[in-house]
Amino acid sequence: MFYFTPLLGAQSSSPASQSLLELDGGVKVLIDVGWDEHFTVSKLKALERHVPSLSIILLTHATPSHLGAFAHCCKNFPLFTQIPIYATTPVISLGRTLLQDVYSSTPLASTIIPADTLADSSFASGSTSTDPSLQLLLTPPTAEEIAHYFSLIHPLKYSQPHEPLPSAFSPPLNGLKITAYNAGHTLGGTIWHLQHGMESIVYAVDWNQIRENVLGGAAWLDASGGGAEVIEQLRKPTALICSSRGAEKNSLAGGTKRRDELLLDTIRATIAKGGTVLIPTDTSARVLELAYLLEHAWRKEHINNDSDKPLKNARLYLASRNVGATMRYARSMLEWMDENIVKELEVDEAAATNKKQHRRNDSKQVGGRDHQAAGKTAGPFDFKYLRLLERRKQVDRITATKGPRVILASDASLEWGFSKEILGKIANDTSNLIILTESYGARGDVAKDEESLGALLWSWYLERRDGVALEPGADGQNLEHVHTGGRELQMSIAERVALQGRELLAYQQYLATQRRLQSQMPLGNGSALETSADAVDETSSTSSSSSEESDPERQGKALNTSAAVANLNRNKSGLAKETLGVNVLLRQPGVYDYDVRGKKGREQMFPFISKRRRADDFGDLIRPDEYLRAEERDEVDGHDMRDDSQNKNSKLGLKRKWGDAGLQGENGTSGPGAANKRRQQKTNIKDTNGISNGDVIVNGLHDAVLDDLSDDSESEVDESTNGPSKVITQVHSVEAHLKIAYVDFAGLHDQRSLSMLIPLIQPRKLILVGGNVSETNLLASECRQKLVPVFSDSAEGERNDVFTPTNGQTVEASVDTNAWTVKLSSALVKRLRWQNVRGLGVVTLMGHLGAMAVEEQETTDRISKKRQKLLKEDSEDSDVQKTPSDVKNQHTAPVLDVLPASMAAATRSVAQPLHVGDIRLADLRKLLQSTGHTAEFRGEGTLLIDGLVAVRKTATGRIEVEGGGLGLPEYPVRKPESSFYAVKRRIYDGLAVIAGG
Numbered sequence: 001m002f003y004f005t006p007l008l009g010a011q012s013s014s015p016a017s018q019s020l021l022e023l024d025g026g027v028k029v030l031i032d033v034g035w036d037e038h039f040t041v042s043k044l045k046a047l048e049r050h051v052p053s054l055s056i057i058l059l060t061h062a063t064p065s066h067l068g069a070f071a072h073c074c075k076n077f078p079l080f081t082q083i084p085i086y087a088t089t090p091v092i093s094l095g096r097t098l099l100q101d102v103y104s105s106t107p108l109a110s111t112i113i114p115a116d117t118l119a120d121s122s123f124a125s126g127s128t129s130t131d132p133s134l135q136l137l138l139t140p141p142t143a144e145e146i147a148h149y150f151s152l153i154h155p156l157k158y159s160q161p162h163e164p165l166p167s168a169f170s171p172p173l174n175g176l177k178i179t180a181y182n183a184g185h186t187l188g189g190t191i192w193h194l195q196h197g198m199e200s201i202v203y204a205v206d207w208n209q210i211r212e213n214v215l216g217g218a219a220w221l222d223a224s225g226g227g228a229e230v231i232e233q234l235r236k237p238t239a240l241i242c243s244s245r246g247a248e249k250n251s252l253a254g255g256t257k258r259r260d261e262l263l264l265d266t267i268r269a270t271i272a273k274g275g276t277v278l279i280p281t282d283t284s285a286r287v288l289e290l291a292y293l294l295e296h297a298w299r300k301e302h303i304n305n306d307s308d309k310p311l312k313n314a315r316l317y318l319a320s321r322n323v324g325a326t327m328r329y330a331r332s333m334l335e336w337m338d339e340n341i342v343k344e345l346e347v348d349e350a351a352a353t354n355k356k357q358h359r360r361n362d363s364k365q366v367g368g369r370d371h372q373a374a375g376k377t378a379g380p381f382d383f384k385y386l387r388l389l390e391r392r393k394q395v396d397r398i399t400a401t402k403g404p405r406v407i408l409a410s411d412a413s414l415e416w417g418f419s420k421e422i423l424g425k426i427a428n429d430t431s432n433l434i435i436l437t438e439s440y441g442a443r444g445d446v447a448k449d450e451e452s453l454g455a456l457l458w459s460w461y462l463e464r465r466d467g468v469a470l471e472p473g474a475d476g477q478n479l480e481h482v483h484t485g486g487r488e489l490q491m492s493i494a495e496r497v498a499l500q501g502r503e504l505l506a507y508q509q510y511l512a513t514q515r516r517l518q519s520q521m522p523l524g525n526g527s528a529l530e531t532s533a534d535a536v537d538e539t540s541s542t543s544s545s546s547s548e549e550s551d552p553e554r555q556g557k558a559l560n561t562s563a564a565v566a567n568l569n570r571n572k573s574g575l576a577k578e579t580l581g582v583n584v585l586l587r588q589p590g591v592y593d594y595d596v597r598g599k600k601g602r603e604q605m606f607p608f609i610s611k612r613r614r615a616d617d618f619g620d621l622i623r624p625d626e627y628l629r630a631e632e633r634d635e636v637d638g639h640d641m642r643d644d645s646q647n648k649n650s651k652l653g654l655k656r657k658w659g660d661a662g663l664q665g666e667n668g669t670s671g672p673g674a675a676n677k678r679r680q681q682k683t684n685i686k687d688t689n690g691i692s693n694g695d696v697i698v699n700g701l702h703d704a705v706l707d708d709l710s711d712d713s714e715s716e717v718d719e720s721t722n723g724p725s726k727v728i729t730q731v732h733s734v735e736a737h738l739k740i741a742y743v744d745f746a747g748l749h750d751q752r753s754l755s756m757l758i759p760l761i762q763p764r765k766l767i768l769v770g771g772n773v774s775e776t777n778l779l780a781s782e783c784r785q786k787l788v789p790v791f792s793d794s795a796e797g798e799r800n801d802v803f804t805p806t807n808g809q810t811v812e813a814s815v816d817t818n819a820w821t822v823k824l825s826s827a828l829v830k831r832l833r834w835q836n837v838r839g840l841g842v843v844t845l846m847g848h849l850g851a852m853a854v855e856e857q858e859t860t861d862r863i864s865k866k867r868q869k870l871l872k873e874d875s876e877d878s879d880v881q882k883t884p885s886d887v888k889n890q891h892t893a894p895v896l897d898v899l900p901a902s903m904a905a906a907t908r909s910v911a912q913p914l915h916v917g918d919i920r921l922a923d924l925r926k927l928l929q930s931t932g933h934t935a936e937f938r939g940e941g942t943l944l945i946d947g948l949v950a951v952r953k954t955a956t957g958r959i960e961v962e963g964g965g966l967g968l969p970e971y972p973v974r975k976p977e978s979s980f981y982a983v984k985r986r987i988y989d990g991l992a993v994i995a996g997g
Contacts, residue, residue, distance in 0.1 A: 002199050002239060004803075005810040007046045008034060009205075010769045011776050012807060013440070015065035017205055018047055019241065019769065023196045026171045030083075031058045031192065031203055035068030037413035037452050041111040041138075044069055046808060051077050055170035058178065059087035059153070061186045061206060062094035063285050064102065064411070071099045071141045072111060074149040083167045085153045088180055090188025090336050093329040094284040096150040101283045101322040103140050106416035107496040107727050110140035118510055135727045136507050137496065156180050158219070159233075161195075179233065184208040184218035185747050186285035188336055191218060193233055198815070202234055202763070205243040205770045209753045212256050214289050214380075216338040220757055230760050238815040240763035242754075243770030247779040249439070251750045263743045264297055264311075266435060266479055269471040270739075271404035272310040275431035280419040280454065283320045283410035286437070286747055288330055290408055291318055291386060298385035314404035319389040319418040323410075327388070331381045341380050348379060389418070399425040412438060414453035423453070424491050424734050432738040433481060436461065438746035453491070460484060461740045469739060481739040489736045492729050499724040507724045583607050754779060759786045765813040767803045776804050822849070825897040842916055848899050851892040919959055919987055921951065927986050933979065946979040951987075959987060 007018035016034035023029070028050065035043070051073075060066050073080045087095070102109045113136045141149070156162055161179045166172065176196045183189035185208045192203040207218040222231045229235070252259055270277050281287045298316055301309040320326070334341055389395055395418050398407070409419035426432045440455040466485025470478040499507055582603050584591050596604050615621060749757075758766070766783055768776050780802050787802070803811045824847075834841045921943045928935040928945055938944045943951040952960045963980035 002201065002812070002814045003810050004239070004241065004767055004805070004813050006769045006805055006807055007050075008043060008807060009065075010805050010807050010809075011771070011773045013772045016043070016068070017060075017066050017243075017770060019203070019205075020050060021194070021201065021203075023176070023194075023199060025174050026053075027055045027166075027173055027176060027196065028053055028170070029056055029058060029194065030054050032060055032066045032205070033057070033069045033073055034063075034065040035072075036065070037411070037415040039068075039106075039108045039111055041072075042114060044072070047073070048077055051080055051083070052169060054083050055166045055173060056164045056176075056178075057083050057085040058192055058203075059085065059091050059095070059190075060183065060192065060203075061189045061285065062091045062098055063186060063282060064098065066206070067091075067095050068099070068102065070095065071103070071146050071149055072109075074152075075141045075145065076138065079167075079169065081149065081152060082169075084165050086156055086162070086164060086178060086180075087153050088157070088188040088190055088336075089155045090186075090329070090333050091190065092150050092153050092155055093333070094187060094326060096147055097322045097326045097329065098282075098284040099146050100143050100325075101320055101410065102416065103146070104143075104321050105410075105418075107137060107140075107494050107725070108416070110137040110496075110725075110727075112137060112727060113510060118506060134503060134506065135729075136499070136503070136510070137725050137727055139724070158182055181234065182216060182219040184210075184212075184215055187215060187288060187330070187333065189215075189285075191220075191234070193237075198238070200237040201239045201241070202237040202761070203241045205241065206245070207243075207749055208747045209749060209757065210251075210256060210747075211338065212289055212747065213260070214292050214337050214341060215747070220761070230757070230762075234761065236762045237764070239765040239767060239813040240758070240761055241767045241769060242758065243749075244754075244768045244776040244779040245771040246746075246748045246750045247754055247771060247775040249744075249750045251752045252744065259743065259745070260293055261474065262479075263293070263435070263745070265473040265475075266433070266471075266481075266741050266743060267406055268310045269473075269479055269481075270431070270433040271314040271406065273431050274402070274404050275429070275433060276402075276404075276426050277406045278419065278422055278426060278432070278434045279406065279408050279437060280412045280414055280423075280434070281408055281410060281437055281745070282412055283323065283417070284326050286412075286745060287318070287320070287323075287326070287408060287410070288381075289747065290437070290745060291327075291383070292380060294406065294408070295383050295386045302385070310404070314406060316386045317389055317398060317405065317407045318386055319395050319398075319407060319409040319422065321390055321417075323388050324390055327381055327383075331379065334380065337380075345379050392418075392421075395421065412454060414457070420453065420491065423489075427484075427489060427734045427736045427738050430737045430739070434738055434740055436740065436742045438744070439742070453489070456489075457740055458742075460487070461742055479741070481741050483739060484736040486735050486737055488733045490731055490733050492731045494727050494729050496725045497728050499726055503726060504724055755782060755786070758783055763787070764815050765801050765803070767805065767811065767813060769805070780804050820894060823852075823893055823895045825895055827898045828896060831898065845896070846899060847896040848903065849894055849896055852895040853892055916991065919953070919991065921953055924951065924983075924986060928983065931982070931986075933982065945983055948979045949983050951983060961987070 001022075001024040003022040005020040005022070007020055008014065009017040009019075014036045016036045017032045018034055019031045021029040021031065030047070030050070033047065047069075059070070115134075118134065118136065154164075156178075158180055161177045163175070163177055164173065174197065176194065179193040179195075181191040181193065183191045183204070183206065185206045189207070191207055194201040194203070204218075207220075208215070209217045209220060211217040220230050220234060222229055252262075254261075267277050279290065281290055294316055298311055301311045334345060389398065398405070399422055407422055409422050410417040411419055414420050414423060423434065434457065436454065436458060440452075440458040461482050464482050466483040466487075469481040469483060471481055473479050580587055582594050582596070582599070582605070585594055586607055766787065768780055768783075771779070784802050803813065805811045828845065828847050832843050832845060834843050836842075921937070921941070925935045925937070925943055933945050934947070935943055935945045938950075941953055945951065948963060950962045952962075954960065961980070961983060
């Protein structure tokens, strides 16, 4: 059984992706927790309903459309952090920096509390109605909280099957295996393969088969087989879930090389006229490809002494609030990139070592000491010309001046980040250019007021109302720069403001209402009412073990569980009897009876909750919080001991903490706050005066003015609005005179990749998501025509196996498999001759299939062995013939028995021996060369031995051997018989020949 439900991203122009997979046994798998650029909390309602019933969560890409809502769910959805989450290491690291950038760039990421929710809160508290235009914000997660959420994710590697652990409130996974494969779209991007019983599911949303500068292509094709067929693990799945985005897009002639040249020619045409080029991109995924390309283009032009190079006179910047951490992670994950990146690093390190050795030898010959040691080589992401901008004042100083420059800025949607601010400052200059790196598709299903700036500029680019400027390229082809013609560009700026007066009261009423609802409502939807209470009990009994594993040092901290779960445990007595079920006997005082008539499952038995004991090889695990001292216990229970610092210092014999000695705060009293403050001041000074990795010398000058900038004013503003706040949006218009260009750097599959690979994968069921309506329908119609022979050999009605669900629509994609259990007779088993093939026992058998009456036996879990023995003795003592009712208890089962003598003679001549195994031509070549034969490859998949015998391996794995009578002149001629039979003998030696009789 397999049911698929797209929560977001199906037949929609929104890039957000959320998918729910329900397998046999109630196992639910959530893949991706994406969000769009507007951060609307109402789009997460469907996800919130399924959280209490989820088994595991899988993440595919480190982009907002795939994990943008991850931190919001961890902070605001109970039980979300207790669900096992799996992703690759780059997705974990880059996703952490992405969300930290998002929450520090826009207050909208904190999500606006819906007006109807505020109205319900004010009505429940008995106060007057609130202002419907009031936009209150939820408390955003801090950078430390985001880092903690991502530390809960279990890292995986490519091509390594893993059996995940289920959540505490999930049914058993029954042998579910998940395997991650390279998707090629982003660093660490994943194609998931799920194997559960007979179901083999491949989830491939947003992948790229084309090999790029930093990222290798998706792991669909088998390199050992010449790249002509899909790898065995991803071939012929029962269901393929694929994105249809890009189904209407044609691939660029020339591939990635032509794409890179087109981008550089577009940049040269603008900076040659002294203009500014803005390239909006993401902050953690596709930015690596752009940064690598531009950095190496600048290096190449600076090597040449030609002053006419336009890139040599231009500055290169990358603006993002957390881009420094992103690049540090990228430098530590080179093994996840394309193999050319690793080779480049090895060559640079070897050159640097040789250069350093030459300098030492020269210094020894001169007799002096070694002067300046060889500097560290510039690796793939050790930037020499790309300057990193992480502060707003740096961006303001850059945009305040004019000159040729190229600015990479986040985000690609132009709705948040530095890209939106830079666009507003350079839009009124006709010499400037903005390069869109991805298409935004048809936005017909999006309201005009919700359309992003990127989508608006994309519509202007397609409309071309004010004409097109043609710029000559390096290869003689014209480059199209679309004029904007002075159109008004409406830009909204969102600011966070602290709450005051009635606004603060409304926010407090909302929090009180949410706490009351969480304490009274069962966790989950209506279908989970019977088991939700028991799930909470299991969670509470295992919460201590999970906390101990996540915090090995402990250090006197209390165990952390969700606030909603804690309130629910404290208010169990307030739940309704219908919700509690049979647990009412334990949770409500004075209740001693419960009607079990008509109940099923656990509702028939008296409830018993056994707390699990955690133990290892050394015995039972202890809880360190049970052995805390009194002063530490007060701190664990939530009491702030620092407020009573004067009383502490006046007491004798009280042990002080390490940071309290010799430090005084502003009021003259010593305490940990002074130490922390002084340590923080030192850190701020170091960060302000230090030079980041992106600080380099360009044209002999250094941007020293940028290093002297401080973030003191910005940090004060952020600290003043850390509490309850609201968002105020100001809209102002800007006349757009800059030009618009487009170069596809999205790194997604196109029409050619989809039409070529999907028939090679040969899925039994195909589900299309992740695209707009036109793209999905176009790809579905093509796949229905190409996959009909794959779906069924004869049935014409099997064309419905291509599904195009909408958001919230559930489709059943189970494959009807007919499996029978055949019993072997004892006479046939004695004749079996097993043969060992690579550690596996293989046997061929031929028998006669018949039906044999088998008496039904009652299950052992209902009847004990002693009772079975008594029933057997009673049946032997009784001489009464079986009644018709006893005959009904017998059923027939298929049994394979030894062939009769009359049939054995007729089938013996038909049976053919089987060859089990796989022969690689490379291994066969080595074997033949070791025995004195000459063997080399001629053409693709053809091995020529002694110039006489040709061995070919077809796509189906069949080995074909052809022998000739004449040899080639460059080979010593052997006897045809010896070469031909020697090759066949070597082939048979590598296969297991199993008799067919």
